[in-house]
Amino acid sequence: MNELLITPTESPLGATVHGFGEAVAGAASLVGVAERVLAAVERYSLLIVPAFGSGDSLLDAVTHMLGSTGPTRPHSTITAIGCATQNWHVDESFMATIPRLTVMAAIDAPNAGGQTAFADMATAWNLLPPEEQALLANAVAVHQHGDHRPVEHRMMQVGTDGTRSLLVGAHADHIVDWPVDEGRQKLAELAATLTVHDIVHEHRWLQGDLVIWNNRTVMHRHLPWDHANQTRTMRRTLIR
Numbered sequence: 001m002n003e004l005l006i007t008p009t010e011s012p013l014g015a016t017v018h019g020f021g022e023a024v025a026g027a028a029s030l031v032g033v034a035e036r037v038l039a040a041v042e043r044y045s046l047l048i049v050p051a052f053g054s055g056d057s058l059l060d061a062v063t064h065m066l067g068s069t070g071p072t073r074p075h076s077t078i079t080a081i082g083c084a085t086q087n088w089h090v091d092e093s094f095m096a097t098i099p100r101l102t103v104m105a106a107i108d109a110p111n112a113g114g115q116t117a118f119a120d121m122a123t124a125w126n127l128l129p130p131e132e133q134a135l136l137a138n139a140v141a142v143h144q145h146g147d148h149r150p151v152e153h154r155m156m157q158v159g160t161d162g163t164r165s166l167l168v169g170a171h172a173d174h175i176v177d178w179p180v181d182e183g184r185q186k187l188a189e190l191a192a193t194l195t196v197h198d199i200v201h202e203h204r205w206l207q208g209d210l211v212i213w214n215n216r217t218v219m220h221r222h223l224p225w226d227h228a229n230q231t232r233t234m235r236r237t238l239i240r
Contacts, residue, residue, distance in 0.1 A: 004033075006040050006047075011201040013120045013218070014046030020210075021052055030065045037066065037212070041101065042161075045214045046118050048203060052105065052210035056235075062210070063103050063237035087170040088119065088191045088219045091238055093153065094145040094171045099238035102215045108233040109205035113225030120199045122165040122217050124190075125156065127197055141172040141187065152176060157216060165217040166190065194219070205232075 005018040017040065023033050040047055052058075091102050104116075125133070136155045144150040150173070157167045168190045175183030194200060202223070203211060213220070215238070225232055 004036055004040070006044070008044065009048070009201055012123065012199050013044075013118055013201040014048060014203075014213075015040060015044040017047050017049045020049045024062070024065070034065045034067075041212055041214055045120060045122070045218050046201060047212045049210040049212070051206065051208045053208050059103070059105050059210075059235055059237065063239060066101060066103065066212070067239045085222055086224070088194060088221045089169040089171055090167065090219055091215050091236075093167065093169060094143045094148045094151060096151050097240060098153070099215050099240050101212060101239035103210070103212050103237045103239065105211075105235045106205040106207055106209045106233075107235055108231040109207050109209070110225040110227075110230035110232050112230075113223055114230075114232045115202045115204045115223045116211070117200050117202045117221050117223060118213060119194045119219045120217070121157075121167065121219055122163050123199045124194060124197065125164050125166040127193075127199070128166070136166075139178075140176040141168070141183075142174050142176060143171040144173050145171050159217065163217070167216075169219050 004020060004023055006015050007018075008015045017037075020037070023036075024030065027033050037047065090098060092099055128136070133156075139155045140152045141155050142150050142152055153167055153172075155167055155172075155175070157165045159165065168187050170191075172187050173184070174180045175186065178186070203209070222232075
């Protein structure tokens with residue numbers, strides 16, 4: 001079995017993975033590869049696989065290996081300034097069960113701009129002052145988007161290993177039992193602190209890059225690019 005070479009990034013979050021394609025191609029069974037990748041996601045929260053490829057069958061095979069049962073779909077983020085994906089968010093936090101992993105591959109990437117910024121929300125929680133943690137430990141936010149029925153999620157999430165993380169983002173509309181304006185101000189303040197603390201990794205996409213992240217403990221957003229003259233097209237799968 002080919003070994004994966006996993007190297008932590010120089011930023012506070014994530015690791016780069018080499019040998020992923022060779023491990024998948026050379027494995028008699030993908031179970032072992034999947035276990036190693038999932039263990040790495042558990043440890044590093046964000047995995048970057050350079051030049052992996054973006055073909056439909058290849059991406060489908062990887063996402064099904066990691067637990068997805070649904071097809072991948074085109075994920076284009078050529079949108080207007082101010083759209084949700086340019087703000088910090090967790091994919092589909094407006095659903096009752098938040099997807100546990102996101103897998104995204106770059107089909108077309110701009111020459112400049114268009115990076116995705118990832119924020120470590122476990123570290124974000126740990127950086128909160130004790131009095132802020134006490135205030136938010138039992139707080140519940142209402143998440144909503146479009147025609148989806150609003151859902152409630154605790155702002156302090158606890159993983160299966162006991163790790164605590166902060167859940168906020170663009171889909172979080174207000175805080176239950178707080179005055180609406182006050183709750184929205186608090187949510188905005190929490191999101192704004194992500195650019196202040198050293199908890200963010202920015203990935204500059206190249207065509208064929210594959211990124212896998214823990215969608216429940218990592219928030220993300222895309223940065224601007226010249227969308228009038230350059231294309232940025234992603235393909236994404238959510239693993240539940």
